[in-house]
Amino acid sequence: MPELPEVETVKETLKSQILNEVIDCVHVYYEPIVAYPTKQEFIEQLKGQKIKAIERRGKWLLFIFSKHVLLSHLRMEGRYYLKERKEVPTKHDHVVFSFASGKELWYRDTRKFGRMYLYEKENINEKKPFNALGLEPWDKELTPTYLKEKLKRKQIPIKTALLDQSIVVGIGNIYADEVLFLSRIHPLTKASSLTEEKLVILIKSIQVTLEKAIHLGGTTIKSYESSEGVHGRFQNELAIHGREYCDVCQERVTKISVGGRGTYYCVNCQKEK
């Protein structure tokens, strides 16, 4: 599944290719991809609108148009491709945006789990899914005080809390393991028990881990198939997730299940709380 760094790379790639393109027409071949509004409204509202900006919030891509915002979540297999109008979409291409310039943007999704929402710009933060999203990893409001407040009633392991998108957005399973290893925090530590000092280290580790992943992705990926590429390259750099031995102390890495997710940690470097 593409995580925040992969989506960031896709966003940057799309920005360099389709900013200021004007939509001539839209084809939706698999209707459930468009979660809101109806297929017909989606097609009619987008016609004639210009892509003024492309942003990312958590794992959501935002195409900012003159009047509307298109939200796109790639889920498991969603990809964007830039094509020419003369090419013929495959059975896996579910939405095709044709631009006045003759270029086309294809949304391909073999597992069909991806979703798109088209909203008017006003009050976007009050609408699903944004009304339930937590802070970006680099938000100035992400402080130990914020985390303490969010975690104080959480009788759950910190690993599970890191995956909760209503607290901080964009941390997936692999990155959560890396963040906790870097912070020297055991994944089963009760989220509400972390001290202010530990929370400072945790926040820094979240930022460092995701920055590194974005940097690795951003420097090597030039195509729209970036999720796979970034994933492969970042995996070579993982310090704990999927590793056999700890880089720091050479102890054998332990694998457990936390909230149903495969979790890697070092018994020496991340002491039990």
Ligand SMILES: [Zn+2]
């Ligand atoms: Zn270790």
